[in-house]
Amino acid sequence: MSQQQENETDKLLRSEVRVVNIGLREFARDLSSCKIPVVHVDWSPPAVTNPKIASLLAKLGG
């Protein structure tokens, strides 16, 4: 790691923590309960890998 990168990392860790939580909502809830601001992004890995089925699902909704 370069000196500049180390400085950046150091600065990040010393600054106020700002969290974007992606996926499991429980992690966001835990942080919120500790009064740590967190933005939750509702996301899960796509269960459908077959493009034909994915395209069909997009038309059928649900």
Added chain:
Amino acid sequence: MAEPSLSEKITAANAEAHRRLLGGEPVLVDVKLAREAIPKLADRTVLHAGPPIGWSRMCGPMRGAVAGAIVFEGWARNLAEAEKLAASGEIRFEPNHHYNGVGPMTGITTRNMAVLVVENRAFGNRAFCTVNEGMGNVMRFGGNDQEVVDRLKWIAGTAGPALGAAVRNRKGIPLKNIIARGLSMGDEMHMRNTACSSLIVRELAADLAETAPKELPRILRFISGNDMFFLNVVMAMAKSIAMAAHGIEHSTVVTTMCRNGTDFGIRVSSTGDTWFTGPAQMARGLLFAGFTEADGNVDIGDSCITETVGLGGFAMAAAPAVVGFVGAGTLNDAINYTKSMTEITVGPNPEWTLPTVSMMGVPTGIDIRKVVSSGLLPVINTAIANKLPGRGQIGAGVVTPPMVCFEQALMKFGEMNGAL
């Protein structure tokens, strides 16, 4: 006004399917011989659990039960002749579901067996299931010796008529309230029916005393000695409910789930009588002492009609006593199983509530779109049968259908609705 989109049509159709699943009024109305209850059930026809299958692909327990049923009916003198006859092509094999019936495990039903008759009075349809034989050496696990045949004859000739008379004496026994009470007493109605089996004895005892006083002690001992007696009642009930939700144009709700010990099969409300099948899976769970997974048969039986209407694995949170038995972990795990099923269903059933989950209604109406898009499969509680005929149950566990059933159904739906 603009034509609703396909997605909007599906939403409306699934709401209707959900309304019908919740709006059923199932009543146990009779116990009679299958040939009387199901007139189109022909001679030399054997109904079995699961999607269609022929003799050559049947598993051990299914073959054992078929041979036993052939001897029971007198179509062959012994088991060896029965197997020969079954393999000859002279016996017609058909799913129970093609006759509005269901049966646990091997699910074998023939003309002279007694069946429970449940009428869904809200929609005017009837469904059928054989009478539960008890545990151990029984036909549903492939048992086929004289003890099994003699018990089936006693059920058909003595217990069945007596139960039928008692039920008719009562002008039918409404079942929805019994289920609601059972859920609050620790039953999930698939692997635990202890409470409801007791409740049905209370319902029937006085009428049995009037209609069959001589046989009363034996019949009461037979029912009381079998915690799973009510399973077959709830299966016929669930079938009568699911039937009413079948045939709704644009609905993606599952109306049948079942397995024949080789294949798992589903049917969907709007896709007619087409079966979508894939390989039945081995249940994960607890095996009785002395058995290994190699002794078990893959998933078998029509009993997951219970999950199809929101009971069984979908109501696992109701049954703390069964969680360990099926190897599902802790009560919290059971609650999680139940909660996760809300992800793939249309909505809750407010009449069947779960005390351990703040009286949440059981998740009801499996939507194939939600199953495929989430990757979350229906959770089924199940018994594990010995793969050798007639050896009975060797454990219990949790199992899921293969995803391919839901993917095939979705593709068929897309094709039927011009969405591919």
